[in-house]
Amino acid sequence: MRSLLPIIKGKKPRHPLLARLLHWVYAPAVLAGILSGFYLTRPFPSQGFSKVESAQKTHFVAQYLLICSYLARIYQAYFTKDYQEILPGFNDMAGLPRFLQYELFLSQKKPKYKKYNPGQKILFTGLGLLIPLQIITGLALYKPNSLQKTVVLAGGLGPLRKWHYLAGVAVFALSAGHIYFACTHDPNKLKSIFTGYE
Amino acid sequence: MPIRIGTEPLRPGKLSRSAPPLIWLGTNTCGGDAVSFLNSLDPGYLDLLRDLADCRYLYLTMTAEGDMATRILDEMLTTLPGKYILVVEGTIPTRSNGLYSVVGMRNGEPLTALQAVRELGTKARYVVAVGTCAAFGGPFAAMPNPSGSLPVQAVLDRQVINVPGCPVNPDWMMGTLVHLIRFGEPELDSFNRPKLFYGETIHNLCQRRHYFDNSLFAKQPGEPWCMYQIGCKGPDTFADCPYRQWNGEHLSWPVKANTPCIGCVNPEFPDGNAPFFEHLPDVRLPGVRVTADRVGALTAAATVLGIGVHLAGSILTGRLAHAFKQTFSGSGARTRLLQNLIQRFSKKR
Numbered sequence: 001m002r003s004l005l006p007i008i009k010g011k012k013p014r015h016p017l018l019a020r021l022l023h024w025v026y027a028p029a030v031l032a033g034i035l036s037g038f039y040l041t042r043p044f045p046s047q048g049f050s051k052v053e054s055a056q057k058t059h060f061v062a063q064y065l066l067i068c069s070y071l072a073r074i075y076q077a078y079f080t081k082d083y084q085e086i087l088p089g090f091n092d093m094a095g096l097p098r099f100l101q102y103e104l105f106l107s108q109k110k111p112k113y114k115k116y117n118p119g120q121k122i123l124f125t126g127l128g129l130l131i132p133l134q135i136i137t138g139l140a141l142y143k144p145n146s147l148q149k150t151v152v153l154a155g156g157l158g159p160l161r162k163w164h165y166l167a168g169v170a171v172f173a174l175s176a177g178h179i180y181f182a183c184t185h186d187p188n189k190l191k192s193i194f195t196g197y198e
Numbered sequence: 199m200p201i202r203i204g205t206e207p208l209r210p211g212k213l214s215r216s217a218p219p220l221i222w223l224g225t226n227t228c229g230g231d232a233v234s235f236l237n238s239l240d241p242g243y244l245d246l247l248r249d250l251a252d253c254r255y256l257y258l259t260m261t262a263e264g265d266m267a268t269r270i271l272d273e274m275l276t277t278l279p280g281k282y283i284l285v286v287e288g289t290i291p292t293r294s295n296g297l298y299s300v301v302g303m304r305n306g307e308p309l310t311a312l313q314a315v316r317e318l319g320t321k322a323r324y325v326v327a328v329g330t331c332a333a334f335g336g337p338f339a340a341m342p343n344p345s346g347s348l349p350v351q352a353v354l355d356r357q358v359i360n361v362p363g364c365p366v367n368p369d370w371m372m373g374t375l376v377h378l379i380r381f382g383e384p385e386l387d388s389f390n391r392p393k394l395f396y397g398e399t400i401h402n403l404c405q406r407r408h409y410f411d412n413s414l415f416a417k418q419p420g421e422p423w424c425m426y427q428i429g430c431k432g433p434d435t436f437a438d439c440p441y442r443q444w445n446g447e448h449l450s451w452p453v454k455a456n457t458p459c460i461g462c463v464n465p466e467f468p469d470g471n472a473p474f475f476e477h478l479p480d481v482r483l484p485g486v487r488v489t490a491d492r493v494g495a496l497t498a499a500a501t502v503l504g505i506g507v508h509l510a511g512s513i514l515t516g517r518l519a520h521a522f523k524q525t526f527s528g529s530g531a532r533t534r535l536l537q538n539l540i541q542r543f544s545k546k547r
Binding site for chain 1: 387388389397398399410411412413415426427431433434435436461464465466467470471477478479481490491493494497498500501502504505508509511512515518521522524525
């Protein structure tokens, strides 16, 4: 009966508690990392930090939170097998043109999807691949002495810094897209990342 | 009559018996590393000649030339294999069988740098690549690299000790040589550079580090603040320039002279860390070269534009209003309630 209660109230479970908790750890970490990272690349006072030292501290705290929450999320995805809902499959790719037609206002009929649409799946997978790149390049910049072998692979600290920045720019673009679609597409689904139910 | 270099006479016979033979080959190089090395203060070049090494061949200062010079190289191969130290200054051109750099003639045929380095390098006790060109390719292997130049390590199947710098600091080279002669191989980092000189970043050793931490930046060269915003490569560069300093007598270094560090000891120098007055290196795609900042600005503009256009489209077509209406009117919840109940009971059956 307890499991029926939310359903009777019209609620459909969407995000388990652990996924929500981890989301609210890595989402602020990514945003703090982006803001402090852009300040560290080009330190201008208008970017919200008074000095480099405070931006660095923010960046490093965000880095640790992101690493821990990302690893925990990967662990959760593996054991609950919810990666099957996130990774784009053949059907998603085949349905991509129909999805794009709707999103580009070329079609009126909204396609139905089980949990995530192909765009979301590509976006989440993209973030899932970019975050490890950010972590690896970021750690090598953070501890260039201890992780010099990673620096050798990148061809030097300069190219490594460039890849870290470019990956950061890509994470920024994907995060902005994610926030926009989450806020405007279906506010019910947005609610579910707080409550667990849509 | 004793030979004179500077004011001190060079006395023959004073050389220690343990002093290893030294060959300093110049390949594709500007000669800057050898000139810089001659400025070493303590020990100086004279000390090297008299006490430290049996300097048999140094392309810039030796009086021998032609067959006489080439004969020295041949003698080293036949009489002293495994005993001499080979120092290579410059890149090794590989195009046209290495004919873009010829170090002498042998039996009427050109002796290419490629051939000389391979032959001498195989039988040397230690091989030292001096300067960024020899160590990593540097300016002589920069795009478009018409001579197909490579660093020393790329043409030798053995360990090469890299002592980069453009030019090398006299202390770095003399220190490495003295370490090799007196104590053996120094501790090396992952780029095979002696940690003694390349163990910490310029940024961490910089006298202006506190300006960086407190966001006090120079807007143009000549200002006495942190050079980070005008492209200083100190954070990416492992070298002890800030406290060792330059010009033989340890007088100054780029940041002290109010210009940014250009990261001349780095493996990516110069192609991989240019432009020197930008914080990040350029992004190179086939046929396109664009600054990293521009990539960032274009991506941000595309993101904002994409979101803006989609938002406008959603408002104009009424999709946005529909989504919010459905959520807050309650009809959405009722529909979902029915859907969920149907789903639930159909599963049970």
